[in-house]
Amino acid sequence: MSTPTAILAGFQAKRRSARSRSLKPWYQNGSLVAGMIIVGLLVLMAVLAPVIAPYDPIKQDLTATLQSPNALHWLGTDKFGRDVLSRLIWGAQVNLRIGFLAVLIPFVFGSIMGGLAGYFGGWFDAIVMRVVDVFFAFPFYVMVIALVFILGSGEASIYLAIAAVSWVSYAKIVRGEVLVAKKQDYVIAARLSGMSHARVLGRHIGPNVLSQAIIYGMSDIVMDIMAVVTLGYLGLGIAPPTAEWGSMILDGQEFITTLWQQATIPGLIVVVTSLGVSWLGDGLSDMLSPERRK
Amino acid sequence: MSEERPALRVSDITKTYHLGNALVEKLFPKRDVHSRLTALDGVNLELRKGEILALVGESGSGKSTLAKIIVGSTAASSGEISYEGSPLAKRRDRNTMRRIQMVFQDPYSSLNPRMSVGAVLAEILLLHKIVPRREVRAESIRLLKLVGMEEDALDAYPSQFSGGQRQRIAIARALAVRPDVLIADEPVSALDVSVQATILELFTTLRDELGLSILFVAHNLAVVQHLSQRVAVMYLGRIVELADTEELFANPRHPYTRALIASIPRMTAESVNEDVLLEGDPPSPFNIPAGCRFNPRCAFATEACTLTDPALMPVNDAHLSACIRFKELPTFATIPIGLDHTKQEK
Amino acid sequence: MVDAPLLSVTDLALGVKRSSSTNVIVDGVSFDVNKGDRFGIVGESGSGKSMTLRAVAGLLPAGVKVLSGSMLYNGKELVGMARRERRMLMGPEIAMIFQEPMTALNPVMRVGEQIAEGPRRHLGLSRKAAMDLAIAMMARTGIPDPARRALAYPHQLSGGLRQRIMIAMAISCRPKLILCDEPTTALDVTVQHQVLRLLEELCDDFDASLVFVTHDLAVVNQTCQSLAVMYAGRLVETGPVKQVFGDPRHPYTKGLLDSAPDFDQPDRPLVPIPGVPPNLAHRPQGCSFAPRCPFVEEVCLQTPPPLFEVEPGRSSACFLSDEIFKKVIA
Numbered sequence: 001m002s003t004p005t006a007i008l009a010g011f012q013a014k015r016r017s018a019r020s021r022s023l024k025p026w027y028q029n030g031s032l033v034a035g036m037i038i039v040g041l042l043v044l045m046a047v048l049a050p051v052i053a054p055y056d057p058i059k060q061d062l063t064a065t066l067q068s069p070n071a072l073h074w075l076g077t078d079k080f081g082r083d084v085l086s087r088l089i090w091g092a093q094v095n096l097r098i099g100f101l102a103v104l105i106p107f108v109f110g111s112i113m114g115g116l117a118g119y120f121g122g123w124f125d126a127i128v129m130r131v132v133d134v135f136f137a138f139p140f141y142v143m144v145i146a147l148v149f150i151l152g153s154g155e156a157s158i159y160l161a162i163a164a165v166s167w168v169s170y171a172k173i174v175r176g177e178v179l180v181a182k183k184q185d186y187v188i189a190a191r192l193s194g195m196s197h198a199r200v201l202g203r204h205i206g207p208n209v210l211s212q213a214i215i216y217g218m219s220d221i222v223m224d225i226m227a228v229v230t231l232g233y234l235g236l237g238i239a240p241p242t243a244e245w246g247s248m249i250l251d252g253q254e255f256i257t258t259l260w261q262q263a264t265i266p267g268l269i270v271v272v273t274s275l276g277v278s279w280l281g282d283g284l285s286d287m288l289s290p291e292r293r294k
Numbered sequence: 295m296s297e298e299r300p301a302l303r304v305s306d307i308t309k310t311y312h313l314g315n316a317l318v319e320k321l322f323p324k325r326d327v328h329s330r331l332t333a334l335d336g337v338n339l340e341l342r343k344g345e346i347l348a349l350v351g352e353s354g355s356g357k358s359t360l361a362k363i364i365v366g367s368t369a370a371s372s373g374e375i376s377y378e379g380s381p382l383a384k385r386r387d388r389n390t391m392r393r394i395q396m397v398f399q400d401p402y403s404s405l406n407p408r409m410s411v412g413a414v415l416a417e418i419l420l421l422h423k424i425v426p427r428r429e430v431r432a433e434s435i436r437l438l439k440l441v442g443m444e445e446d447a448l449d450a451y452p453s454q455f456s457g458g459q460r461q462r463i464a465i466a467r468a469l470a471v472r473p474d475v476l477i478a479d480e481p482v483s484a485l486d487v488s489v490q491a492t493i494l495e496l497f498t499t500l501r502d503e504l505g506l507s508i509l510f511v512a513h514n515l516a517v518v519q520h521l522s523q524r525v526a527v528m529y530l531g532r533i534v535e536l537a538d539t540e541e542l543f544a545n546p547r548h549p550y551t552r553a554l555i556a557s558i559p560r561m562t563a564e565s566v567n568e569d570v571l572l573e574g575d576p577p578s579p580f581n582i583p584a585g586c587r588f589n590p591r592c593a594f595a596t597e598a599c600t601l602t603d604p605a606l607m608p609v610n611d612a613h614l615s616a617c618i619r620f621k622e623l624p625t626f627a628t629i630p631i632g633l634d635h636t637k638q639e640k
Numbered sequence: 641m642v643d644a645p646l647l648s649v650t651d652l653a654l655g656v657k658r659s660s661s662t663n664v665i666v667d668g669v670s671f672d673v674n675k676g677d678r679f680g681i682v683g684e685s686g687s688g689k690s691m692t693l694r695a696v697a698g699l700l701p702a703g704v705k706v707l708s709g710s711m712l713y714n715g716k717e718l719v720g721m722a723r724r725e726r727r728m729l730m731g732p733e734i735a736m737i738f739q740e741p742m743t744a745l746n747p748v749m750r751v752g753e754q755i756a757e758g759p760r761r762h763l764g765l766s767r768k769a770a771m772d773l774a775i776a777m778m779a780r781t782g783i784p785d786p787a788r789r790a791l792a793y794p795h796q797l798s799g800g801l802r803q804r805i806m807i808a809m810a811i812s813c814r815p816k817l818i819l820c821d822e823p824t825t826a827l828d829v830t831v832q833h834q835v836l837r838l839l840e841e842l843c844d845d846f847d848a849s850l851v852f853v854t855h856d857l858a859v860v861n862q863t864c865q866s867l868a869v870m871y872a873g874r875l876v877e878t879g880p881v882k883q884v885f886g887d888p889r890h891p892y893t894k895g896l897l898d899s900a901p902d903f904d905q906p907d908r909p910l911v912p913i914p915g916v917p918p919n920l921a922h923r924p925q926g927c928s929f930a931p932r933c934p935f936v937e938e939v940c941l942q943t944p945p946p947l948f949e950v951e952p953g954r955s956s957a958c959f960l961s962d963e964i965f966k967k968v969i970a
Contacts, residue, residue: 185404188367189464192396193418193471194388203417207408352828353799456916486684487855491899491912513829516858516901520910543906557833559858561885561902572830 032283038276046092055083057090057243066259075261078251080241084262087243088269094244095273098158099225105163107217110170111210117171118178119201128171135168144227148236155238158231162224169220170213177209211288218281222274229270245270299379301475301507302341302364302394307373309334309359309531331579333359334370335531338606341475346501346508348518348539350554351528354579357511360528361479364509365396377475392422395468399480401460405452411438411463412448418470437466441496458489465496469504476500476508482517494521515558519543527551530579530587533606537613546626547615549592555626586618594619644715645672646849647696647817652709654691654700663921665704666691666873670947673817678843678850680864680881682857682896686917688873689853690821696851697736697819698726713817731762735810739822741802745794752778752790755809762813777808781838800831804838811842818843820852824859836863857900861885869893872918872928875947879954889956889965891933927958935964 026032045052054074061081069076075084117125135143143165151157181187182205190204231237232246240247245266252262311331334356341347351357362368364375366386375382382390398404406414415434419425425433435445441462452460461481468476478497482490494517500506512518518525518539525542527535527550535548546552553572572591577583583590585600592599598618606614617623654666666688673679683689694700696711698718711718713734718726730736738744746754755774759765765773771790778786781804794802803823810818820839824832840863843850852863860867861881868878869892877890888894895913902908915932924930926941933940939959947957958964 185398185400186406189396189398189404189467190406192365192367192391192394193421193467194391195417195421199421204406204409208406352830458916487857488684488896488899488913489916491901491910494901494910495912514901515829516903519903519906520901553830557829558903559829559832559836559856559862560904561858561861561897561900562904572834 026283026287029283029286031279032287035276035278035280035283038272039280042092042096042273042276045089046096049089049093053083053086053089055086057082057087058241060241066255068259069261075265076259078248078262079255082241084248084265087248088245088266090243091245091248091266092269094155094238094242095225095228095246095270098155098228099221099273099277102159102162102224102228103166103217103220105159106165106167106220107170107213109163110167111174111213113167114171114174114176115178115201115206115209118175119182119197119205125175129175132168132171135165136172138165140165140223141227141230145231145234145236148231153231153236153239158228158237162227166220166223169216173216174209174213177212178205181205181208211285214288215281215285218277218284221281222277225270225273225277298343300340301343301378302509303376303379304337304339304341304360304364305374305376307334307337307360307363307370307375308332309356309363309368309371332531332582333579334363335582337373337528337531337533339526339533339536341507341509342524343507344501344505345524346497346510346522348522348525349509349511349528350513350515350518350525352513352554354530355528356531356579357528358479361396361477361509361511365394365477366391367396388422392471393473394475394477395471395473397461397465397468397476397478397481400484401457401464402484404464405460405467407452410449410451414463414467415448415470418467422471424470424472433470437470438463440469441466442492456489457485458492461485461493462496465493465500469500474507476506477511478508479511480513481510483512483514490517497521515543515554527554530577530582532587532616534588534616535614536606537609537615541610541613544626545613547609547613547620547623548588548617549594549623550588552623552626553591586616588617594623645674645712646677646714647673647851648710648712649692649696650710650712652692652695652711653707654688654695654704655707656703657705657707662707664707664873664923665920666695668946669709669868669870669873669875671868671875671878673849673851675816675849676843676847677866678840678852678864680860680867681851681853681870682855682860682867683870684855684896684917686872686920687870689855689870692870693736693819693821693851693853697734698730699736728762731758731815732813733815734817734819735813735815736819736821737803737806737810737823739825741799741806742794744806745802747794749793750791751794751797751805755790755805755812758809758812773812774808777812778805780811780842781805781808782834783808799827800835803827803831803835807835807838807842811846811848814846815848817849817851820850822854823852825854825856832859839863857885857896858903869896872923873920874928874944874957876929876957877955878947883954887965889950889954889961890929890958891935891964892929893956895932935960 059082061077063081064077065079065081067073067077073083073085075088077083078087113128117128144161147161147164148157151160187200187204190200228237228244229246229249232244233250235247235250237246238244248266249263252259252266256263311333337360349357349360359368363370369384377390377393412434415437416430419430419433420427434448438445438447443459443462443466447463452463455463482493485493497508497510498521501508510518510522522539525537525539526533527548529550535542535546535551542551543555546555557572577590585602586592586595586604589595589599596619602618604616604618606616607620609615609620650670652666652669653664655662655664669692671679681689681692691700691704695706696718706719709719713729745751752771752774755777756767756770759773760767760770775786775790778790783789783801783804789797789801794805797805823839824835827835836859839850842848850864852860854860864881866878866880867884868875869884869890870876871892877884877888877893884893885897888897898911899913901910913932918924918928918931924941926943927933927945930936930940937960945957945959947955950956950961
C-alpha cells in the first residue's frame with residue numbers, strides 16, 4: 001500500500017465521517033432524526049386516520065360545497081362538499097402505502113436479478129442486462145403511464161407498473177456493486193474455503209452491496225409517491241372517490257384563484273413527505289456504512 | 295527430502311487471456327494476434343513438503359496468476375496440478391479446496407468488513423465441521439493465539455485492526471480449515487517494515503510447527519533471501535531459474551536473475567554490479583519474443599538464443615536454469631561491503 | 641557550508657483544524673537542504689513524511705494547514721506566500737515527482753505536450769521550441785525514440801516510462817529543488833534501479849538538490865547523503881546516511897534497521913518493533929515512541945524529547961541516546 005495515498009485516504013475518510021457524523025449515535029444524525037420525525041408523523045396520521053379525521057373523506061354534502069376554511073371545516077370543503085382536511089388525512093394512507101409497498105417488489109426482484117447477473121456473469125448477465133437496457137431506454141413516467149393505461153387504473157396496476165419499470169434500477173445498482181465486491185479478496189477467500197455460491201452471495205456479498213440499493217430505495221419511495229400523485233393528477237391513478245393527494249390537486253386547481261388551499265395544501269404535503277423520506281434515506285445511508293460497525 | 299512425494303506439483307501450466315471480443319475472434323480467427331495475452335507459458339514446479347518456496351518476478355511475470363491457478367480461483371488454459379500425487383479436478387470438492395489456502399496481499403480487502411473476526415472463523419469451522427459446535431469458540435481462540443492475537447479480537451470488526459493485525463487474522467482464517475499448503479501472494483508488501491518482520495516470522499513458525507508447505511510469491515528479494523529455502527524466478531510467464539536460496543544468490547546461472555539481484559537496493563553495500571544491469575522494460579506479454587524470451591534484453595545473448603526457446607536444464611542437483619549459456623556465464627559476485635564501482639571480471 | 645541552505649524548514653507543524661480541537665500531524669520538524677544535497681526523509685505510513693514534503697511543495701490536501709513554523713526557500717518565506725507567487729516557483733525553482741505517475745499525468749493529453757506545458761508558461765518558449773525541449777528532456781531521461789513517444793498518451797506507456805516522463809516534466813524548467821514522494825515504490829526492482837540512477841545523475845548534471853521521501857531504507861542508502869527519520873509526525877534522528885545506518889542513535893531508527901531484511905546480511909535475524917504507532921489524535925504525553933521502546937525510562941513518559949546534537953552533524957530525539965548507544969557499542 002502506498003504510504004502517502006494511505007495517509008491521504010485516512011484523512012479523507014476521517015473528514016468524510018466527520019461531515020456525515022457517521023460515527024456518532026443515530027440520534028445525533030440530523031437528517032436521520034428530522035426524516036424520522038416527519039415520516040413518523042405522516043405514518044401516524046395515516047394509521048390514525050379513522051380516529052383523527054373529523055369527517056368521512058368520501059361523504060358528499062352538496063349543501064356545503066366549496067367553503068373557505070372555517071371552524072367546522074379547517075381547510076374548507078371541495079366541490080362535492082367533502083372535508084378537505086379529512087381527505088388529506090385519509091390520503092396519507094393511500095399515498096404512503098403505495099409509495100412504500102411499490103418499492104418492495106422491484107427492490108427484491110431487481111436486487112436478485114442484478115446480484116445473480118453480476119455474480120455469475122456470462123450469458124445470464126448478458127440477457128438480463130439487455131432487458132434492463134430496453135427498460136431503461138423509456139422514460140419512467142412514460143412507461144408507468146402507458147402501463148397503467150393498459151392495465152386499467154387501480155392500486156394493483158400501479159404496483160405492477162412501477163415494479164415493471166423500476167426493478168431495472170436496482171438490478172443495475174446491485175450488479176455494479178457485486179462486480180466490485182466479487183473481486184474483493186474476502187469473497188475469493190470465502191470461495192476458496194469451500195463455501196457454496198449461495199452462501200458467498202448471501203452472507204459475504206449481499207450485506208456489503210445491499211446498502212447502496214437500500215439508499216436508492218429511499219429515493220425511489222419519493223419517486224413512487226410522486227408517481228402516484230402524478231397518476232392521480234392525470235386521472236389515471238386511484239379511482240375516485242377514494243381520497244388521494246394527486247386527485248385532490250387536480251380537483252383543487254380549478255379553484256386556485258378563489259380557494260388556493262385546495263390544491264396548495266396537498267401539494268405542500270407531497271413536498272414535505274418527499275423531504276422527510278429523502279432525509280431518512282440520507283441518514284440511513286450514513287448509518288449503513290461499514291465504518292459504523294464497531 | 296526430495297525423494298519424498300511433493301506436496302504440490304504444477305505440470306506444464308499455461309494461461310492465455312483473450313482480450314477483445316471473443317465472438318469476433320471466433321468469426322475471424324487470427325485477425326489480431328495481439329489480443330492474446332500469454333500470462334503463463336508452460337510452468338513446471340514442485341512444492342516440497344514443509345518448505346517455503348519463493349516465487350519471484352516482476353509485474354507481468356505471471357507469478358500472481360500462477361498462485362491463483364494453484365488455489366483454484368482461476369482456471370488454467372492447459373496443464374495439470376497434482377496434490378499429494380493425485381491430479382486435481384477442474385472443479386475441486388470442498389475437501390480438496392480446504393487443503394490449499396491462500397493469504398492475500400492487501401489485508402484491507404481480504405476481510406469482510408461486516409463480519410466480526412469470531413463470525414468469520416466460526417463460519418468456516420462449522421462449514422467444514424472442523425470441530426463440534428460447542429468447541430468453535432475455543433478453537434477460534436486457539437487459532438488467534440497461533441497467529442499471535444488475543445482472545446478479545448473475536449468480537450471486533452476488521453476496521454478496528456492495523457494492517458499487520460489484519461494480516462494475522464487473514465492467516466488465522468486460512469489456517470482454520472487446517473490446510474497443508476499455503477499460497478501467500480505478496481503477503482508483506484503492503485505492510486510497514488517494522489511489521490513485516492513479525493509476519494515473516496509467523497510464516498517460519500507455521501512451517502516449523504505445523505509442517506505447512508508454503509509458496510511465497512514476492513518481488514522483494516531481500517525478504518525472499520531471508521525467508522525461503524528455494525527460489526523460483528519467473529520471467530514473462532516461464533520459470534527461468536530455480537535453486538536453493540543460498541545457491542541462487544551466490545551463483546545465479548541466468549542473466550535475468552543476475553540483473554534482479556544486481557538491482558536490489560542495498561542497505562550497507564555501496565553500489566551494485568554495473569555489468570548486468572537491465573535496460574528497458576520487459577516486453578509485452580501480448581508478444582513474447584522468439585527464442586529465449588529474455589534475449590532482447592540479455593547482455594550475453596548470441597544468435598543461438600534467438601533461435602531456441604530453452605527449457606530448464608540442471609546446473610547441479612539443486613539448481614535449474616533456462617539459459618543455454620549458463621555454463622559460460624562469468625562468475626558472479628555481488629559487490630562486497632564497503633567497495634564501490636569496482637569493475638567485475640568479464 | 642558557508643552558503644545559506646537552499647531550503648530551510650524550521651519548527652514546521654501541520655495539522656487538521658476542527659471546530660473543537662486541532663489534530664497535529666506533523667510537529668516541530670526542522671531540517672536544512674543545501675545546494676546539491678540529496679536529502680532523504682524516511683518513515684512508515686502515518687509518520688508525516690509525505691505531508692512534510694507536500695507542505696514544501698504547497699500541495700497539502702484540503703483541510704491540512706500549516707499551524708506554525710517557517711519554510712525558507714532561497715531566503716524566501718514559503719509559509720503564507722501569495723498563491724500566485726508560489727505557483728511561479730513551482731517548475732523553474734521547485735518541482736515534484738509523485739509515486740504514481742498514472743494519476744499525476746493527464747490521461748487525455750499527449751505526454752510531449754504535458755512536458756512542454758511548463759517551459760511554455762515559465763520560460764516563455766514558443767509551442768515549437770517547447771516541444772523540442774520536451775523531446776530533448778525525454779531523451780535526457782533515457783526514453784528511447786522520444787520524438788515518437790512524445791505523441792503517446794500516458795496509458796500507452798509502461799510504468800517505468802511514465803515515471804521517466806514525470807521526471808522529464810519535473811526537470812524541464814531546470815528546477816533547483818526536486819521533491820520526490822516515493823517515486824519508485826510502484827516500480828519493479830530493475831526499473832527502480834534505473835530510475836534512481838537517473839535521478840542521481842540528473843541532480844549532479846543540473847546541480848539540483850533532492851528531497852526524497854520513502855519508506856525503504858535501502859533506497860535511501862542508494863540515493864541520499866543525509867537523512868531524517870520521522871516517527872509519528874516528529875523527527876527522531878538526522879544525520880549522514882552512512883553514519884546513521886552504521887550507528888543509529890535513536891531506538892526507533894535502530895528498530896527500523898533491525899526489522900528490515902538486509903540483502904548483504906541474510907543470516908541476521910529480523911527483529912520486529914513490538915506494538916503499533918500511536919494514533920496521532922491521542923499522542924502519548926512524552927516521547928511518541930516510548931510505548932514501543934525497549935529502553936524506555938520514567939523521563940521518556942514525561943515530556944517529548946527535543947532533537948539534540950549527538951555528534952557534529954547528527955542529532956537524535958532521545959533522552960537516553962548517549963547512554964543506550966554507548967552501552968551498545970561498549
